[in-house]
Amino acid sequence: MKLFHLFGKREADRPPQEPLKPEEDLTPYAGMRVEVTAFDGRLLFVAKLLGLHGKQAELHQYSEAALSREAGDPLPVRIRGYSDRDRKAVYMEGLISPLPNSIWAVEELTVCRVGNDRAFFRLSTNLYATATMFSGLHLGEKPCKLLNISVGGACVGSDLRYHEGDKFLLKVKLLDGRPESVMFSQVVRVIEKEGGKFEYGCQFLELTEEDQGKITQNIFAVQRQRRSPS
Numbered sequence: 001m002k003l004f005h006l007f008g009k010r011e012a013d014r015p016p017q018e019p020l021k022p023e024e025d026l027t028p029y030a031g032m033r034v035e036v037t038a039f040d041g042r043l044l045f046v047a048k049l050l051g052l053h054g055k056q057a058e059l060h061q062y063s064e065a066a067l068s069r070e071a072g073d074p075l076p077v078r079i080r081g082y083s084d085r086d087r088k089a090v091y092m093e094g095l096i097s098p099l100p101n102s103i104w105a106v107e108e109l110t111v112c113r114v115g116n117d118r119a120f121f122r123l124s125t126n127l128y129a130t131a132t133m134f135s136g137l138h139l140g141e142k143p144c145k146l147l148n149i150s151v152g153g154a155c156v157g158s159d160l161r162y163h164e165g166d167k168f169l170l171k172v173k174l175l176d177g178r179p180e181s182v183m184f185s186q187v188v189r190v191i192e193k194e195g196g197k198f199e200y201g202c203q204f205l206e207l208t209e210e211d212q213g214k215i216t217q218n219i220f221a222v223q224r225q226r227r228s229p230s
Helices: 209-227
Strands: 034-036 042-052 056-063 075-083 088-099 103-115 123-133 140-150 152-158 167-172 181-192 198-204
Touching: 034 088, 034 167, 042 075, 056 088, 123 209, 140 167, 152 181, 181 209
Parallel strands: none
Antiparallel strands: 034 042, 034 075, 042 056, 056 103, 075 088, 088 103, 123 140, 123 167, 140 152, 152 198, 167 181, 181 198
């Protein structure tokens, strides 16, 4: 995949920031998992936010980076994370520059707003998958469809009726040639569709940092394949 050569933009090209409302004050913290996007909406990489000091910080990459690490003018980006403490998405902006060992320096880090919406980029899919329940009416492995996936959860389509709080193992092969992904999941939202079908918003449980990294790598691999010419 050809890398995006985004460095070289001047700071003057950076869109104006929206001021944070006083009642939405929320401080990002070291260890927060974030996604980094360009101002045109392209997902650049997923990282851990570390080394916070005032308006400076570091981003330690989880994933491949969809941009060049060549030196140049700092790149304006949007940084979106999720606060496990406050259960809110945190929207930030800043200027990033490459450092060795897949680390990016962040300057002028600013919290723009917070919200209750989804924290991470979701990849739309339409893949065959299975959901394995260990109790209840639908005991055992049952077919389903993976409709989208993010680092923290997925949307699953099924003909079977599950309920909020139900837990199952979700198994899916996101890309040919890569191992099957297995995620312990919990239903957090139920949407009843026409024709006796259902869609389930699911949250992944008990993910280790290694698990999160594998899911992220698979999501980036699918994106890379889709962008590659046929």
